[in-house]
Amino acid sequence: MLSVRLPQLFDIHQVPKVFREDGIMSGYRHPKSSALDCILSSFQMTNETVNIWTHFLPTWYFLWRFSMLCSTLDFLTESYSWPLLVYMLLICLYPFTSSCAHTFSTMSAEARHICYFFDYGALSLYSLGCGITYGSYVMPDCWVNSWLHQHFVTIAIGNSLFCTSMSCYSRFVELQFPHKSKILRTAAFVVPFLFDSVPLFYRLLSCCWGSCSPSEALASHSYHLFFAFLTCFLFASHLPERLAPGRFDYIGHSHQLFHICAVVGTHFQLEAVLTDMTSRKEWLMSHSALPSFLGTVGALTMGVLLNLGIIGIFSAGLPQTPRQSTSASSGAHPHQE
Secondary structure, eight states: OOOOOOOOOBOGGGSOGGGOOTTOOSOBOOTTOOHHHHHHHTTSOOTTHHHHHHHHHHHHHHHHHHHHHHHHSOTTTOGGGHHHHHHHHHHHHHHHHHHHHHHHTTSOHHHHHHHHHHHHHHHHHHHHHHHHHIIIIISOGGGTTSHHHHHHHHHHHHHHHHHHHHHHHHTTSTTTOHHHHHHHHHHHHHHHHHHHHHHHHHHHHHHHTTSSOOOHHHHHHHHHHHHHHHHHHHHHHOTTTTTSTTTTSSSSOHHHHHHHHHHHHHHHHHHHHHHHHHHTHHHHHHHSOOOOTIIIIIHHHHHHHHHHHHHHHHHHTGGGTHHHHTGGGGSSSOOOO
């Protein structure tokens, strides 16, 4: 019988600093893994295995939901559904990109940075997709046709570029100033989220003040917000592994929980968007202009091209900073300190 030899794993002191994670003491892959080794490692228990699968499997769930919608909606000719089309493409893209980033991030120090540049870019495009969708289906009645409504997608594009730029830059200062890097990266994702959620916050507060009646959509939006805030807390806090280093190396560390909360939150967000899209369709179509190709698919195309440009710029700058800090990884064996 043919046998496959799984890649060797290492402890934290055996790998260069750029590959280390706070509170994770073991289960590291070789910092010069081949592409095949990276793929094989997804079938053995490493400190990245659960990260890989908690976003790879949900990708197929969202693709299945997308295929179901394609059988009931006319995405080609019905312009009212175009914001949903953009959103569905991006909620399939961001978990898949994340899964790939975690899979291939140990091929080299440079590859690690580039993998996560694309991961950040996919997340920032997801924020753009949320902006397009929220601007079309979630906007409060009294804000429809307002200045904010008319410029919502434009600002969302700017937020997407800010998110990619700031998160990519944070990797250049990560080794020298880890706390500053964490603050920059957290802010990069929080700012687009808060902006996209402004219409939703207003609707929820209005209901709390008694000026609207509770709805199924707002219930799903509330669940989404809960998991979004939990996701942010886990990302920023590094709990529980920070309290017990080495105990959650393989199962239960914050990044795994962060992945799960993000996916569950996206599920509730999808349900809320679909409910708003359906229940508010008649009112929105009679009180505002239909979504345009330029404001939906065109905005996505522009966002993709600009974000790819930003990723290219930061990737070209990698030899000046990250490689100098990780030159110890160039040998055949993991770095010993």
